[in-house]
Amino acid sequence: MSQKGTINVAVENIFPLIKKFLYSDHEIFLRELVSNATDATLKLKHLARIGEANVELGDQQIEIKIDKEAKTLSIIDRGIGMTEDEVQKYINEVAFSGAEEFLEKYKDTAQDSGIIGHFGLGFYSAFMVADKVEIITKSFKDEPAVHWTCDGSPQYTLEKADKTEFGTEIVLHISEDETEFLEDHRITELLNKYNKFMPVPIKFGTRTETLPKPEDAKEEDPAPTQEVDNIINNPDPAWTKQPADLEDQDYKNFYRELYPMQFEEPLFHIHLNVDYPFNLTGILFFPKMTGDLNIQKDRIQLYQNQVFVTDNVEGIVPEFLTMLRGVIDSPDIPLNVSRSYLQADGAVKKISSYITRKVADKLKSLFNNDREGFEKKWNDIKLVIEYGMLSEEKFFEKADAFALYPTVNDTFFTWNELIEKVGELQKDKDGKTVLLYASNKEEQDSYITAAHEKGYEVLLLDSPIVSHLMQKLETSKENISFARVDADHIDNLIKKEENTVSKLNEEEQEQLKTAVSDVIASTNYNVQVEAMSSDAAPFMITQPEFMRRMKE
Numbered sequence: 001m002s003q004k005g006t007i008n009v010a011v012e013n014i015f016p017l018i019k020k021f022l023y024s025d026h027e028i029f030l031r032e033l034v035s036n037a038t039d040a041t042l043k044l045k046h047l048a049r050i051g052e053a054n055v056e057l058g059d060q061q062i063e064i065k066i067d068k069e070a071k072t073l074s075i076i077d078r079g080i081g082m083t084e085d086e087v088q089k090y091i092n093e094v095a096f097s098g099a100e101e102f103l104e105k106y107k108d109t110a111q112d113s114g115i116i117g118h119f120g121l122g123f124y125s126a127f128m129v130a131d132k133v134e135i136i137t138k139s140f141k142d143e144p145a146v147h148w149t150c151d152g153s154p155q156y157t158l159e160k161a162d163k164t165e166f167g168t169e170i171v172l173h174i175s176e177d178e179t180e181f182l183e184d185h186r187i188t189e190l191l192n193k194y195n196k197f198m199p200v201p202i203k204f205g206t207r208t209e210t211l212p213k214p215e216d217a218k219e220e221d222p223a224p225t226q227e228v229d230n231i232i233n234n235p236d237p238a239w240t241k242q243p244a245d246l247e248d249q250d251y252k253n254f255y256r257e258l259y260p261m262q263f264e265e266p267l268f269h270i271h272l273n274v275d276y277p278f279n280l281t282g283i284l285f286f287p288k289m290t291g292d293l294n295i296q297k298d299r300i301q302l303y304q305n306q307v308f309v310t311d312n313v314e315g316i317v318p319e320f321l322t323m324l325r326g327v328i329d330s331p332d333i334p335l336n337v338s339r340s341y342l343q344a345d346g347a348v349k350k351i352s353s354y355i356t357r358k359v360a361d362k363l364k365s366l367f368n369n370d371r372e373g374f375e376k377k378w379n380d381i382k383l384v385i386e387y388g389m390l391s392e393e394k395f396f397e398k399a400d401a402f403a404l405y406p407t408v409n410d411t412f413f414t415w416n417e418l419i420e421k422v423g424e425l426q427k428d429k430d431g432k433t434v435l436l437y438a439s440n441k442e443e444q445d446s447y448i449t450a451a452h453e454k455g456y457e458v459l460l461l462d463s464p465i466v467s468h469l470m471q472k473l474e475t476s477k478e479n480i481s482f483a484r485v486d487a488d489h490i491d492n493l494i495k496k497e498e499n500t501v502s503k504l505n506e507e508e509q510e511q512l513k514t515a516v517s518d519v520i521a522s523t524n525y526n527v528q529v530e531a532m533s534s535d536a537a538p539f540m541i542t543q544p545e546f547m548r549r550m551k552e
């Protein structure tokens, strides 16, 4: 048998198009071919399980091999393989997805089989880096092996091969200007990026493993070593497991696996796990966060059936959560479409609001189960929470259950506790509750003392977005307003019984007021000579709250 034929595509020659436009990133060819090898392996596993393939599966790993002299890169699997007819159908008809066909055919049993392919174009991405591609394949069905060769023109050759074991070998003859893909370190890099958590073990070369010394070894004896397969992936990453099967330490280990260079431990994790009305798994981590808003945003990785897709999750995850780290895996996110389309997509919107809800629920339960621990973490997580309250209405509503308002004395109030505590005492003449806050404990110290003397609570609100949050609270909550502790209308609050007597008489008070007013010579400030009992200042300079905010 030896035959020639023309690849069946509507366009006269699709290869220049594929090379140029199919994917902007040439490197993803490896992801596509390893995905196909993985699919082939999982398909065979599935057929064996349901009794449609009577084969000894053996050690089902995928192997990647570089031959520098021949200038080839090979991807070898022990999967389902292809018969001659199947090569005709799946390879020679561009854009016919065998993966979709398989899922359609076995839809009752194969929903959870983890099959990756979708579009029926992945295989041809090989031509982005190779000017000749060979497929040597033998089906698990008892049929002869075949050898397909194509040099990047629509003409291919198909002949018999002498492969005896089932499975497929794809050989890429790497083109002159893509020789980086013949370098070990480059391939290692790509496998680590795209295939690190794929479900079938992937072997790339060997590595030297150090064994424990035998008991009778002398101290100067070197530890024995052995060559073992270099498996680059973890086929069972934590996010694919049930939360009930994982300990806290497992999550920490997974964090380390994801971010080997990150030495700080995450504050806590959220395990996402939903299969209706869409499929989504994942683990999000709250890293320690400081006041810096210019945080790198590409920290959550998006996977599809354990294949890395992107670390740009904009449009899929609500923006305030892009400050988190971790993994999201969903076959239901349309990937080969533009970001603006994504944002309008109904499924994506649902996913986004599900994630928001899960994060809010987790924060609530952390707060309820261990309030003290939650208060300790507040400074490191407040930025995400405050940002979320500002940008997502749903999150704002839920946040009353866990958002904290700390005082300068490190007492932490929830919103309701705060209003209960100060509601009556800190009312102004219009009946509004005025919430006093400081933004800098040292600088505003004397004002804080003065407010405390009147029995008022002073919050410490110092995050970079807190002025926006206050505005949001003022418009959303009934009858409250915020005033910085050095703002003038603190004086308008209905006071506790005055029981302190001024050390100055009225005339002296007037003189002091005039003197200070002359010195600061500004109409933007008010000078008040106060009756104070303690070591707080004998007079205060205050500024209307609206003027201060205008300057911000």
Ligand code: ADP
Residues within 6 Å of the ligand: 032, 036, 037, 040, 077, 079, 080, 081, 082, 090, 091, 096, 097, 098, 099, 100, 116, 117, 118, 119, 120, 121, 122, 123, 124, 168
């Ligand atoms: P998709 O994966 O989206 O179906 P591809 O272009 O990546 O599209 O592959 C087309 C088809 O070729 C696959 O669906 C599969 O039937 C077949 N195929 C590709 N690679 C292999 C392989 N390594 N083993 C068996 N079949 C394969």
Ligand code: MG
Residues within 6 Å of the ligand: 032, 035, 036, 116, 117, 118, 120, 121, 122, 123
């Ligand atoms: Mg594919």
